[in-house]
Amino acid sequence: MGYRNMQECLADLEAHGHLKRIDAEVDPNLELAAIQRRAFRAKAPALLFTRVKGTSFPMLCNLFGTRERLHYIFRDSLPAVQAVLDAKADPVAALKKPWRALPAVPGLWHMLPKVRRGNGGEGGNVPVLECRCKPADLPQLTCWPMDGGAFITLPLVYTEDPAKPGADSSNLGMYRVQQSGNEYTPDEMGLHYQIHRGIGVHHAHAIAAGRPLPVHVYVGGPPSLTVAAVMPLPEGLSELRFAGLLGGRRMELARAEGLPLPALAEADFCISGHIMPSPKPEGPFGDHVGYYSLTHDFPVLKVDAVYHRKGAVWPFTAVGRPPQEDTVFGDFIHELTGPLVPQVFQGVREVHAVDAAGVHPLLLALGSERYTPYEAARRPRELLTMALHLLGTTQTALAKYVLVAAHEDAPGLSASHAPQFLRHLLERTDFARDLHFITHSTNDTLDYTGLGLNEGSKLIWAAAGEKRRELGLELTGSAADLPPLPEGFGDARVAGPGLLVLRGPKHTLGRNEPDPAMETLADALAHWPGREAFPLVVVADDAAFCAQDMDNFLWVAFTRSDPATDVYGARAQTRAKHWSCEVPLVMDARLKPFHAPPLEEDPATTRAVDALAAPGGPLHGYL
The missing domain is CATH 2.30.110.10 (Electron Transport, Fmn-binding Protein; Chain A)
Known part of the structure; x- marks a missing residue:
């Protein structure tokens, strides 16, 4: 009880x-x-x-x-919770094997x-x-x-x-x-x-x-x-x-x-x-x-x-840059509601709102691509329907970047492992075809990267099919031969397979203003011999911090960029209202003048808590 x-x-x-x-x-x-x-x-x-x-x-x-x-x-009630949610996710299975649903009976009364x-x-x-x-x-x-x-x-x-x-x-x-x-x-x-x-x-x-x-x-x-x-x-x-x-x-x-x-x-x-x-x-x-x-x-x-x-x-709790206590809530929610995902979203096998990226800025989804199984080469078709469904209902509608992959391409892939998921997507993306922007859309209230409060853009990035490229792990060979970069850009760092981070000059433009310097950078990278090895380039204020680990990369890249304004690409063009580019795709993840400031601890408070946690202090051994 x-x-x-x-x-x-x-x-x-x-x-x-x-x-x-x-x-x-x-x-x-x-x-x-x-x-x-x-x-x-x-x-x-x-x-x-x-x-x-x-x-x-x-x-x-x-x-x-x-x-x-x-x-x-919740040790006493979790079996009943799981039984009720499983029955809701697959009522036919519950009818065929009703004994498996028996733990749900006391839960229904509660x-x-x-x-x-x-x-x-x-x-x-x-x-x-x-x-x-x-x-x-x-x-x-x-x-x-x-x-x-x-x-x-x-x-x-x-x-x-x-x-x-x-x-x-x-x-x-x-x-x-x-x-x-x-x-x-x-x-x-x-x-x-x-x-x-x-x-x-x-x-x-x-x-x-x-x-x-x-x-x-x-x-x-x-x-x-x-x-x-x-x-x-x-x-x-x-x-x-x-x-x-x-x-x-x-x-x-x-x-x-x-x-x-x-x-x-x-x-x-x-x-x-x-x-x-x-x-x-x-x-x-x-x-x-x-x-x-x-x-x-x-x-x-x-x-x-x-x-x-x-x-x-x-x-009480305290929130801030993830992970925090609410991260545990998120993991617990994923654990409980995972079986319901295919029922709520037709064709979707798994979704993952990435906590390290602030939850709503980045949503990873794994689904089935079954619309045209007779075609020789798989391409995103059902994945696009699935992504639009995710953006059309429940809290997933607040996602800013929706990255979608096909289960058939890699049956062992999981949306809950962001680094592997990004690698899988980058290996397969056709940048002339697979990027779909939604502009002047609703955004999370806490996201200040877009047009204003509650308003911004979204990017559906859906890739399927065979591998197109081998990703680079370090700047060697042709990948090291970067072209001359515009003034203020430099300090190239590898954040992960296929992920390059560059330091950029301080951003000074207003809201919803594309940066000509970023367009010049993308043009320069179009002549980079090693660009296929690094199909995603992120520009940050501090390249070393952004590339230090995957959590930093995800946080900087996806909380400091608006898709419609801050995504550029080599030889970018718009044809029949569809934006496309060649590799690399370039994201401007610098802090902008209109962004909200990042959180920083109060030094005096930090010293006071240090004293409480020191040997002899009331919190020693707990912090």
């Missing part, structure tokens, strides 16, 4: 060595976030801080910091939320409503030096569809909540929800009806709620139902007088309010792509009341 609440989970983790209490006083301003990032890298246990400056509530970090701990927390009413008064027998406090009494966590204020980093934002109220049409999402700073009054919070999020539909229906949208922001509660809030769930499976399935226990909702929405009874905190008519500036905030998301207008939550249970614990 799963945990009823966070307190049961923490008691179990502590009893089995997965949690440590830290009684030394810590600062929620930068210090705790820096501790969390180090704790994750060190694969430390979950850390419960009992003395936090400015608040009476203990704060918890690194709860989901390792895959092993996630599996421990997927039904339990609704109850509080007894007498506001809180009654509902733990989350037992106590009240002010918004200022809550922990005020700031993670990065340029953050615009304190943020809730693990919020569970609950709304219901005004056009169809009830838990079955509810949305539980993780949308960051700004508690202080900017123009917010003490009873206001910023509610930043990104493009293509479920809450947007509810908000639109409320606006159309001319009334405010009620919102509950929960913090804490059964750990399955947090995972459910970030899961890309199949159509018809609500977050509350999945939380019950994953948690091995029905989620408890309570109706209470004076609350516009049901309360998640076993949560630790409930911030009850409604969205105001006019937005206000929200941000900046150091985000999971590795840069700040800047200040923009977003909805404002007017806080009507703040509730909490007795002994409430405030869980």
